[in-house]
Structures are given as C-alpha cells and as structure tokens.
Amino acid sequence: MPNTSARPKHGRRARRRRRVDPARDQLVSSSLESAQQCLLNQDYGTAFVHYLLVLNLAPVFKDFAQESFRFTLFKWAEELDSVGRIQELFDCYEQALEIFPADEVILNSMGEHLFRMGFRDEAAGHFHKALKLKPDYPEARENFYRVANWLVERWHFLMLNDHGRNRKYQQAIQKAVQNGCNTVLDIGTGTGILGMCAKKAGAAEVYACELSKTMYELACEVVAANGMEGSIKILHKKSLEMEVPTDIPHRVSLVVTETVDAGLFGEGIIESLIHAWHHLLLPPKISTVVPSVKTTFQMFQKSSSSFNCILANLEG
Structure with missing residues (x-):
C-alpha cells in the first residue's frame, strides 16, 4: 500500500520556502520607506545606508531598487568627493559592487573617479569590465579609449607592427630554444608577443611578467x-620582485625582454638583467639572454650653445 503521507517526487529536491521572519520583514519595509524619504529630502548618505540594509537583507528588492540605489550612490559620492572624503567614496562603491557586481553603470562610474584621481590602471580595469558586460555601452567605451591613450603610448603600436624587429626577435629566440634553452622568462611582456614566440619555438616552459595592470590583463587576453x-x-609583477620558487618553480635558461627605449637604458634593462642573472637565470654557460648584443650609434650635432646627443637602439 502506498504511503499516502509521502511528498510527491519531482526528480529533484523541492525548493525550500523562505522562512518568514516578521521582525526582519518589518525592518526591511521601514528601511525601504526611510531610504525613499531620505532620497526625497536629498539626504543621500542616510538613504544610501538604508538601501544597503534593504538589499543585503532582502536581495529580492534588487530589481525594484537598482535605479534609485544607483542615483543615491552617485549623489552621495559627489558629496563625499566635494569634501575630500575619498576613502569613504571608494568604500561606498565597493559596497555597491558587492551587491551589484555586474552593474556596468556603477563600474563605469567608479572607473571615472579612479581615473580622475590618477589611478589609471585601476580605472582601465573597471571600464574594461563594464564593456565586457555591455559591449555597446558608449560611455564605458569612450572612457576605456581615453585611459588607454594614457597607459599605452602610441609608439607601442608602431613597434608591434615593425615586422623586421619582430622577425629578428623570433629568429634569436628560435635559435636559443633549439640550442637547449627551453625554459623561458619574458620580462616586461607587454602584449605577450615574445613569450608567444618562445612557445611557438618549442620551449617547454614559458613564464612572463608585467608590472602594468592594464598591459598584464591585455597580455592575458592576447595569449x-x-x-x-x-x-x-603570466604574472602581474615587477621582475625585480620575483623569486624562485615563489613566483617561478626554478631558474630559467633563457630571458627575453624588450625593456629598452630609444636611449637604450631608459626602461631599466640593466637593473632587470643584473637581477635576473643573480636570481632567475641558470649559470651563464647554460643560459642566455635575448637580446645579447648591442650596437650603440652616437651622433653629435654642434650648435651655438650645446651638443645634442642621439642614441640609437639595441640589436637582437
């Protein structure tokens, strides 16, 4: 005889009903009313606190309150900014993103504050997240391109499209890997192009590091x-701070880098390579660096008051 008291089976567990808590429901209701009243009275700080309480206790109100919550956040942020309470401003944005982590409007707004205060890497990250959520969001796209112009100098694009330069690097890396250097570290990887050259050449292990957060994230996407x-x-780290085995499991047999500028030494290549030889590379007889040979051209142009010195680049 069947058990008539048993619950019907549906192939999966029935969802549990939300436990009724009259005290909590009353608190949520009164806080929501207070938030709306404070908003009407332009008391944005108090309204923000009430909205936080409501949305944390009753996430079911998220869709209903999202627009008002955004408006309150932005107005309160303006007030905090005007009196220099910057840390509180960012704390409010962090709290808002805990509740609405996929809100492209809040992400874009926080990015604007970060950019204006000089945190360009972090701003780019927020604009990028907003664009991933909504690719046709015009404000986020404009902001992302604006910050990209600060973070990625235009000469990077010319350099990346220098086929002669790329071919020389590729040939030098290929030769080193064929000669047995099959563990590689790309210092200052940028877009990741040299690390990818090493992998295509057949290297067994390839590591890369990049200090700029924006370029690090870009390299991850390109790879x-x-x-x-x-x-x-790929590690978001300065090579001078890297250690074995904390960051890479063992010393490598090949370091590749393009940390040079038109004057050769402007991007700290000497300091980076000295550190690499002491801490990241195997002994010289079984390891190497690309580029390993430099040719420096020097031209002096005499003027009425001074000499102008022009230094050329580094050869692979």
Whole structure:
C-alpha cells in the first residue's frame, strides 16, 4: 500500500520556502520607506545606508531598487568627493559592487573617479569590465579609449607592427630554444608577443611578467586568443620582485625582454638583467639572454650653445 503521507517526487529536491521572519520583514519595509524619504529630502548618505540594509537583507528588492540605489550612490559620492572624503567614496562603491557586481553603470562610474584621481590602471580595469558586460555601452567605451591613450603610448603600436624587429626577435629566440634553452622568462611582456614566440619555438616552459595592470590583463587576453592560455604563465609583477620558487618553480635558461627605449637604458634593462642573472637565470654557460648584443650609434650635432646627443637602439 502506498504511503499516502509521502511528498510527491519531482526528480529533484523541492525548493525550500523562505522562512518568514516578521521582525526582519518589518525592518526591511521601514528601511525601504526611510531610504525613499531620505532620497526625497536629498539626504543621500542616510538613504544610501538604508538601501544597503534593504538589499543585503532582502536581495529580492534588487530589481525594484537598482535605479534609485544607483542615483543615491552617485549623489552621495559627489558629496563625499566635494569634501575630500575619498576613502569613504571608494568604500561606498565597493559596497555597491558587492551587491551589484555586474552593474556596468556603477563600474563605469567608479572607473571615472579612479581615473580622475590618477589611478589609471585601476580605472582601465573597471571600464574594461563594464564593456565586457555591455559591449555597446558608449560611455564605458569612450572612457576605456581615453585611459588607454594614457597607459599605452602610441609608439607601442608602431613597434608591434615593425615586422623586421619582430622577425629578428623570433629568429634569436628560435635559435636559443633549439640550442637547449627551453625554459623561458619574458620580462616586461607587454602584449605577450615574445613569450608567444618562445612557445611557438618549442620551449617547454614559458613564464612572463608585467608590472602594468592594464598591459598584464591585455597580455592575458592576447595569449588566450592565440590558444596559449594554459601554456604561458603570466604574472602581474615587477621582475625585480620575483623569486624562485615563489613566483617561478626554478631558474630559467633563457630571458627575453624588450625593456629598452630609444636611449637604450631608459626602461631599466640593466637593473632587470643584473637581477635576473643573480636570481632567475641558470649559470651563464647554460643560459642566455635575448637580446645579447648591442650596437650603440652616437651622433653629435654642434650648435651655438650645446651638443645634442642621439642614441640609437639595441640589436637582437
């Protein structure tokens, strides 16, 4: 005889009903009313606190309150900014993003505050997240391109499209890997191009580091787009701070880098390579660096009051 008291089976567990809590429901209701009243009275700080309480206790109100919550956040942020309470401003944005982590409008707004205060890497990250959530969001796209102009100098694009330079690097890396240097560290990877050259050359292990957060995230995307996401480990770190085995499991046999400027030494290549030889590379007889040979051209042009010195670049 069937058990008539048993609950019907539906192939999966029935969802539990939300436990009724009259005290909590009363608190949520009164806080929501207070938030709306404070908003009408332009008391944005108090309204923000009430909205936080409501949305944390009763997430079911998220859709209903999202627009008002955004408006309150932005107005309260303006007041905090006007009196220099910057840390509180960012705390409010962090609290808002805990509740609405996928809100492209809040992400974009926080990015604007970060950019205006000089935190360009962090601003770019927020604009990028907003664009991922809504690719046709015009404000986020404009902001992202604006901050990109600050973070990525235009000469990077010319350099990346210098086929002669790229070919020389590729040939030098290929030769080193064929000679047995199959563990590689790319210092200052930028877009990740040299690390990818090493992997394509057949290197068994490829590591890369990049100090700029924006370029680090870009390198991760470029590497993933080229199907090498699992074969190149990219670290958001300055090479001078890297250690074995904390950051890479062992010393490498090849370091590749393009940390040079038109004057050769402007991007700290000497300091980076000295640190690499002491802490990250195997002994010289079984390891190498690309580029390893430099040719420096020097021209002096005499003027009425001074000499102008022009230094050329580094050869692969």
